[in-house]
Amino acid sequence: MFPKKTLLSVAGVLAATLLVSACSSGGDTAGTAAAPGAPGAGSNQSAPPATVTIEPANADNISPTTPIVVKAANGKLLDVTVTSAKGKAVAGKVATDGLSWTNTDVLGYGGTYKIVAHAQSTDGKSIEKDGQVTTLSPTKQANANLIPAPSAVKSSGVGVGQPIVFSFGVAVKDKAAVEKALNVESSPKQEGSWYWMDDKNVHYRPKVYWQPGTTLTVTAKIYGVDFGNGVFGAEDRTETYKVHDSWIAKADGNSEQMQIFHNGSMVKSMPISMGKDATPTHLGAHVISDKQANYTMDSCTYGVCPPDPKAYRSDEKFSQRISNDGEFVHENPNSVGQQGSSNVSHGCINLNAANAEWFFQNFGLGDVVEVTNSGGPQLPVWDLYGDWSKSWTDWQKGSAL
CATH class of the missing domain: 2.40.440.10 (L,D-transpeptidase catalytic domain-like)
Incomplete structure (x- = not known):
């Protein structure tokens, strides 16, 4: 039988030992299970599932120039297919990081397009995401008719006083929207501007006569542009003119x-x-x-x-x-x-x-x-x-x- 004083000393030592063990950040932790969600528990927890979003999502009456963008999160895209109602595939491209896809072909007017996307999460699980969009149907379509006709002056070129004329054949209500889609690039560079003669015809001329030898690159990116009153641009166009001697x-x-x-x-x-x-x-x-x-x-x-x-x-x-x-x-x-x-x-x-x-x-x-x-x-x-x-x-x- 120990003396009372000795028993108290042993109890104190044991208490101190337990306190040091509880406060220590080091030591051997082998065989000790981490709490769920705590550091070290990742190997026992599954990866979050991949998600896929489609923009625009199940939209109607969109412009055919609106891009279809498919994005993946918590994983990467495997493939994306977009097909018209007639079964024609719409070309597109996956980004180098595998996180997004955008169509490279333009859509047509008045079409319905089905979208099917597959993605894979980091743990190898695959998912599928479906969508559908429809494009608007214009009341009328306007062509960008050029005057002079490029074919008529291909060999001869044009003179220094030649204006560039777009004639649309239908009235343009939103002239600003259409004008923003038109461009004349001159080489060498010369200042120029547009002038609307009426609702159907717009002219472009330089501040002074063109310099002899100038190359004019004329562009109308009007496809999908809203002219107003239900009229939309029929197709884009780019032509080149050469200015001959003065x-x-x-x-x-x-x-x-x-x-x-x-x-x-x-x-x-x-x-x-x-x-x-x-x-x-x-x-x-x-x-x-x-x-x-x-x-x-x-x-x-x-x-x-x-x-x-x-x-x-x-x-x-x-x-x-x-x-x-x-x-x-x-x-x-x-x-x-x-x-x-x-x-x-x-x-x-x-x-x-x-x-x-x-x-x-x-x-x-x-x-x-x-x-x-x-x-x-x-x-x-x-x-x-x-x-x-x-x-x-x-x-x-x-x-x-």
């Missing part, structure tokens, strides 16, 4: 001469006869829009028909149109005696046979005829290519942006 003719009604400038240097002068007092030639810069070696000029084409005394119909040679109301540069043997001395035409610029043929051979679409001292009014901005009648400040006001 050819500018300066026709003076006082001197009755037309001086010809090639790349800034005068190379020729020829006698002319412009419009008489009753039918004066318009003032200002005209741009050639068409050329025909043989052409029947009929005033009825712009509303002046017999028995109006101003009406006429005649067959002419080497004709180049400079406005949409009957003004041409052309040969006229009947006015040779007045060429260089008086104005007797219906508004055209008359030349003798030799000068008319020379002019026809050297001038073409987009080249410029500047008219001064004709006694006529300014060429209206809306008269085909009356674009240069506006100052740069006023021209910029015609933009919808």
Whole structure:
């Protein structure tokens, strides 16, 4: 039997030992199970399941340009298929990290598309996610028709005064939305701007004439663009124009001469006869829009028909149109005696046979005829290519942006 004092000492030692063990952060923990959720318990806990989201999710009436985006979390995408109602696959691409997929093909109007995505979580378990979207159906579709037609000037190029024209064939309500989808990139870079002539036609011209040798890349990214009133863009379009040498003719009604400038240097002068007092030639810069070696000029084409005394119909040679109301540069043997001395035409610029043929051979679409001292009014901005009648400040006001 131990003495009472000895028993108390042993109890104190045991208590101290237990206290040290309870507070210690080290020591051997082998064989000790960690509490659920505590560090060290991960090997016994399953990985969180993978999740897949589709954007837009089961949406109707979306724009065909709205991207379909499939995303994975807590895992990676295995595959994504998007198919139309007719079974056509829509191409797409999985991101390098395997966490997202986006379509690379554009969708069509008025279509239904089924989406099936498979993903795998980190523990190897697979899941499937399905979805569906439908695209809007336009009341009408608008095409971006270009003037001049790129095919018509592919070999010849255009002159320094040529505006670029988009004609849509239907009225555009939201001009700002459409204009944002249009672009003209000039090389070398030159300042330019759009001008809406009316609800269907928008023109682009530089601040000053194009530099000779300029390349123009014209783009209309209108597919899926809402024109307003149920009209949407039919398809995107990109075309390229080349600006040829500078050819500018300066026709003076006082001197009755037309001086010809090639790349800034005068190379020729020829006698002319412009419009008489009753039918004066318009003032200002005209741009050639068409050329025909043989052409029947009929005033009825712009509303002046017999028995109006101003009406006429005649067959002419080497004709180049400079406005949409009957003004041409052309040969006229009947006015040779007045060429260089008086104005007797219906508004055209008359030349003798030799000068008319020379002019026809050297001038073409987009080249410029500047008219001064004709006694006529300014060429209206809306008269085909009356674009240069506006100052740069006023021209910029015609933009919808």
